[in-house]
Amino acid sequence: xxxxxxxxxxQACGSVASRWQGQCADxxxxxxxxxxxxxxxxxxxxxxxxxxxxxSVVLTSLDAEVTLPERMxxxxxxxxxxxxxxxxxxxxxLIGGDPGIGKSTLLLQAAAxxxxxxxxxxxxxxxxxxxxxxxRARRLGLGNAPVQLAAASxxxxxxxxxxxxxxxxxxxxxxxxxxxxxxxxxxxxTVSQVRASAQELIRFAKERGTALVLxxxxxxxxxxxxxxxxxxxxxxxxxxxxxxxxxxxxxxxIKNRFGGTDEIGVFSMQSEGLAEVANPSALxxxxxxxxxxxxxxxxxxxxxRPVLVEIQALVVRLASGATPRRAVVGWDSGRLAMILAVxxxxxxxxxSTAEVxxxxxxxxxxxxxxxxxxxxxxxxxxxxxxxxxxxxxxxGEVALSGELRPVAHGPLRLKEAGKLGFERALVPIxxxxxxxxxxxxxxxxxxxxxxxxxxxxxRG
Ligand code: TYD
Ligand code: MG
Numbered sequence: 001x002x003x004x005x006x007x008x009x010x011q012a013c014g015s016v017a018s019r020w021q022g023q024c025a026d027x028x029x030x031x032x033x034x035x036x037x038x039x040x041x042x043x044x045x046x047x048x049x050x051x052x053x054x055x056s057v058v059l060t061s062l063d064a065e066v067t068l069p070e071r072m073x074x075x076x077x078x079x080x081x082x083x084x085x086x087x088x089x090x091x092x093x094l095i096g097g098d099p100g101i102g103k104s105t106l107l108l109q110a111a112a113x114x115x116x117x118x119x120x121x122x123x124x125x126x127x128x129x130x131x132x133x134x135x136r137a138r139r140l141g142l143g144n145a146p147v148q149l150a151a152a153s154x155x156x157x158x159x160x161x162x163x164x165x166x167x168x169x170x171x172x173x174x175x176x177x178x179x180x181x182x183x184x185x186x187x188x189x190t191v192s193q194v195r196a197s198a199q200e201l202i203r204f205a206k207e208r209g210t211a212l213v214l215x216x217x218x219x220x221x222x223x224x225x226x227x228x229x230x231x232x233x234x235x236x237x238x239x240x241x242x243x244x245x246x247x248x249x250x251x252x253x254i255k256n257r258f259g260g261t262d263e264i265g266v267f268s269m270q271s272e273g274l275a276e277v278a279n280p281s282a283l284x285x286x287x288x289x290x291x292x293x294x295x296x297x298x299x300x301x302x303x304x305r306p307v308l309v310e311i312q313a314l315v316v317r318l319a320s321g322a323t324p325r326r327a328v329v330g331w332d333s334g335r336l337a338m339i340l341a342v343x344x345x346x347x348x349x350x351x352s353t354a355e356v357x358x359x360x361x362x363x364x365x366x367x368x369x370x371x372x373x374x375x376x377x378x379x380x381x382x383x384x385x386x387x388x389x390x391x392x393x394x395x396g397e398v399a400l401s402g403e404l405r406p407v408a409h410g411p412l413r414l415k416e417a418g419k420l421g422f423e424r425a426l427v428p429i430x431x432x433x434x435x436x437x438x439x440x441x442x443x444x445x446x447x448x449x450x451x452x453x454x455x456x457x458x459r460g
Pocket of ligand 2: 103104105127174
């Protein structure tokens with residue numbers, strides 16, 4: 001057997017160096033280089049002709065016949081929605097999320113539902129003993145589902161087992177970081193192990209038409225642990241998000257070769273597992289009181305789905321010359337700095353000697369640029385101690401010039417706000433013109449942020 005060459009793999013980005021360095025040359029992370037053995041030609045690799053002497057591939061034309069892959073619905077509508085209509089045969093899906101967020105629970109529920117619907121389903125846990133999984137299934141009321149359960153972590157053992165007989169329609173691997181491939185050296189969870197194990201499992205899935213689901217751990221900055229290549233290797237990447245202290249969870253498609261990436265599934269964690277939330281707006285809108293300053297309701301859009309959330313701001317004047325704090329939960333801090341700058345430079349409001357706190361209620365994370373105007377409204381309201389008119393929502397993008405830009409799907413946002421009992425909307429002028437005749441909503445349009453601030457402060 002050839003002597004394996006020493007190499008050092010960055011555990012953050014997966015890049016390879018020939019010498020150890022304190023800092024990764026590619027991603028600049030410190031102390032992430034770990035020695036890993038290089039690829040060795042194993043009997044398996046030699047037999048499968050993995051090196052040299054390739055076979056010729058068939059080249060075909062783009063307009064050749066296509067057979068659309070079959071989809072299997074999980075029966076959990078919110079899950080199917082995030083997947084773009086269910087699992088695709090022979091595809092690989094990666095689900096990432098913080099520990100304890102509910103990945104295993106969600107997948108066990110989906111596996112059980114699919115098994116009860118007549119699909120053959122295998123659930124392999126590398127983290128929990130079979131009894132633990134069984135107990136959880138029982139607690140979820142799914143103890144009688146015909147799921148094939150295994151506690152294993154060797155990919156060779158798993159694939160050997162599944163290769164005898166008909167392959168399962170769905171194979172869940174919980175988690176890919178606990179899997180171990182003997183084609184390569186190294187402890188489970190290292191970049192090369194994760195990559196090699198995933199490769200073997202994905203090859204099996206493609207060859208046998210099994211829908212493969214890999215659970216992936218995330219690092220503290222929220223990316224899926226191990227190499228980014230894992231995200232390239234799979235067809236679909238889903239993120240399971242939420243605050244552990246809050247009930248709700250969002251399943252978001254980040255990449256999907258078989259569907260859109262703008263759909264989300266919304267769940268709430270109950271004592272009997274994850275329940276679907278068909279109307280998320282009611283979940284995120286906390287109980288609202290009249291006349292509170294520093295709060296606005298923002299009709300966010302998740303894909304094609306409107307979700308109303310409350311944006312809260314707190315402005316605290318500082319007496320001393322200390323550097324004021326800016327803290328943001330649930331929104332981009334760079335974007336907050338930008339809105340503050342525009343309010344200062346274009347609207348004559350001063351936040352420079354005040355601490356600013358911004359929070360999205362319910363632990364929700366807003367990514368929609370249309371939140372700018374709602375954030376500005378909350379900030380102006382907090383600064384001036386005047387409440388935003390009740391029964392109103394605000395949305396629109398703020399440009400650096402102070403102009404208000406229209407945003408996508410204005411009518412959809414207005415419709416949702418109307419459904420939840422809101423009567424007024426503060427919007428960019430273009431939205432106000434477009435949105436005429438949108439039910440009973442009263443629209444007030446503004447051309448610039450300055451005009452909007454004047455309106456809020458009752459100036460001219
Ligand atoms: P789990 O699915 O194990 O999370 P992950 O696989 O992402 O690490 O979820 C564990 C958490 O969910 C745990 O803190 C308890 C909670 N939970 C419930 O609240 N209700 C339930 O019915 C179940 C099964 C778990
Ligand atoms: Mg788990």
